[in-house]
Amino acid sequence: TAVLPAGTAAAVAPDAAKRLLAEADRLLAGHGGWFGVARDDLADPDWSYDPRTGRRAPGGYAFDVPYRDEDAVGDIKQIWEPSRHQYLTVLAAAHALTGDERYAERVAALLRSWWAANPPLRGVHWTSGIELGIRLLSWVWIRRLLEGWPGAAALFEDNPVALDQIWHHQRWLAAFPSRGSSANNHAVAEAAGQLAGSCAFGWFPSSPRWRADALASLERQLRSNTFGSGLNRELATEYHGLVLELGLAAVAEADAAGVPVPAVVRLVLLRMTDALAAVVDGTLRPPRQGDADDGHGLVVDGAGTDRWGSLLATGDAVFGRLDWWPEVTGA
Template sequence: MTDPQMGKRAPLQFGLDLDYRDPSSVGNVKNIWEKNRHHHLTILALAYALTGNKQYAEAVEEQLLSWVEQNPFPIGVNWTSSLEFGVRLISWVWIERLLRGTSSHKHLFGEGGALWSMIYWHQWLITQHYSHGSSANNHLIGEMAGLFIAASVWPVFPESAQWQSLARKILEREVSQQTFPCGLNREQAFSYQIFALEFFLLAGLEAEWLKAPFSDNYQDWVRRMLEVIPLVVDVGGNLPQYGDGDDGMALQLRPLGSSRLHWLFRLGRQWLNAHVPLPSNNSGVLAATVIGSNAEDKVGEVKPVQGSIGFNDPGLFVLASRRGESDEVLCLADAGLLGYLSIAAHGHADALSFTLNVGGVPIIVDPGTYVYHADPQKRAYFRSTKAHNTVVVDGVDQSEPAGTFLWTRQAQAKVLSWQETPDGGVLVAEHDGYTRLPNQVIHRRRLALEGKRLEIIDELLSVAPGLNQGGVHDFQWRLHFSPLCQVTLKENFCQVSWQGGSLGIYLDNQLEWILAHGEQEAGWYSRGFNLKEATYTLSGSARTTTPMSLKNYLDLSDED
């Protein structure tokens, strides 16, 4: 298997001994794994099911037979990750369903079919090497969903009932363990909210068809995961971006460019009576119809989201004015934990950061993820404090990184007050990430949205005030803009414009302000995994003593 981006061919050696994290050996392993999840083959199988054109079925057969030949058990990079086994099993289940009645189905899944040995070993390896301990995050969910679905659909092996029971037990446990009571995912990475939800929903539907449903408690947690999503999505349907995101999917049966949410909303309404909006213009109908819950949608019209809302358990707060209107202002602020479990694998050092969407357009953004193993320097930047809309002290991260998916000392954020107001909201919070520095520093931030004005007050405080000065520190205040924006800076005023709107930022004159664009540690945005583009970062710097107070505000009333 060759990574086309880096030109590296992964060695054919015992898979579990292969270090897939080493780009010098395997290249960018995500490039290899994504194609080997066989999402493209579920689309080809769906094309056959919709058209009856056997060329699509034959293309699936040809590629799967080639895959079996090139990936002998247990050799190579496709035998290294239990999550990949789980996702691939789900793809194969749907390929098998969609190709029924064809000679290709007989060759692949009939008696003596080419895939049965692979299907067995995928399930067996999951049971032997599923994620545990500090790594039992979304990977464990995907592994168990794949195992449950495969063992349920194909109960043909002596261990099938045992495998199904194990997977059901773990999924029942993890749905609450990895989800906050409000419904948001504990990894503090919204991309994994959707990824985990897909697995839980697909496994739950399989159990319904077996007439052996998951518990009411399981279904309630999945419903919560669905119903929280509209509360954090802007009027344009843009999903929040915070923490890691690698665009992973549990199953691909959607048209190119279609909504990631709408098929989930349709299935959630039908299966769980989830109170989520019914998508318009038949969006999501194809995947929802193919998967099908065989239940009538009785939910009816769901009232639109109104105003600001706070989620105390994950520490996420939505400050909004004109919610749901064409001129909506939506600020999403983070005052929560770094991430899930002891290593917080998919969290970013983004305490007290925020994003701002105006009229359904992202303006002030979280720069995203871009990459995992393939570029350690860029991996470090994109999850750093410098890459977020907050304050950097002495050039270091709020939390201490110790590896690609590992944080050691983690900043603890604390909400001091939260108030929803008729035209916005006020959040006051602080974090202790910089108390590890000499002359310990607390960062406290007040975000106040009132209509078209967002005020940001930052205080850099000494832990032990009154004992002379708190010491000299380098402070840096950062904002990152969407590539959709044109940004200019003149002295202490920053003008931001985009198609259909503009805002002005009035900047504290205690700092020296600059605009960066495409530099080493500023001016980058990633709209999806493996993608990056230059954009503007506004940065204000000062070397001074604590305590220090900064006041900046954004005004959407300003015109070009």
């Protein structure tokens, strides 16, 4: 896994560092929540529990779990969201920023807990490709952000359980791509996670094939999900942000691994960034339209971070800012 460039932590703006550490400390204390439901059990969660309904998803063979049946499973979004492990990336980012091993040790404990509770193809967390793709992208960044912690290798590349989980995530994504009505942002997340995982965790005989197939799928899905103007074809602002985040994260991983990325992929992402710059208002807020599920491709910052300003700043770093783009003074 490629490491962060030297000086990255020192370059984080003081306000951003303050937000990140405040959020990480809240999570370290076990507090968080999703979709308006507070959680106080995140230090040692039941990964199959839905706090909204009080129900717990059944175990067993993944494809026998009726995850769309709330009476049988609970609110699936409440169950899936913590297992995207984006609150673990926040804790890992706090470790990268401070070197405080409490954050790394909590991340390690939570990953080991999840792996033990969710063996391959067992339970509700093995039923949806978008969940596996985003989770795999989170693991890539967790490993990167834990670089320098003495236990990092033992948690990942020297850990047979981790290797088994990473292999099965990539094998699942290769075998069960989303089709039909799900071939939208779901398919982009699957391709992005597969590409990131096969670049950063290229430890398996199938890694080159997974990498090539994921890159081809990412190109195909980005093109089919994006108008020539750069706007997302689902005509949903939040999905535009999600797809752009996923695409940028995947391309960054390919670049870090020295994997050539087709020019059309960068062109689509540039057009998406350009379209975002065109629709935000003077406070960098885009219009609220279409479906939304609060989904993010990657989370490494604290609460209150300006998502849209952050995306425009990332576009500036990746493509170079176009003259007419709005100024981003702090994200």
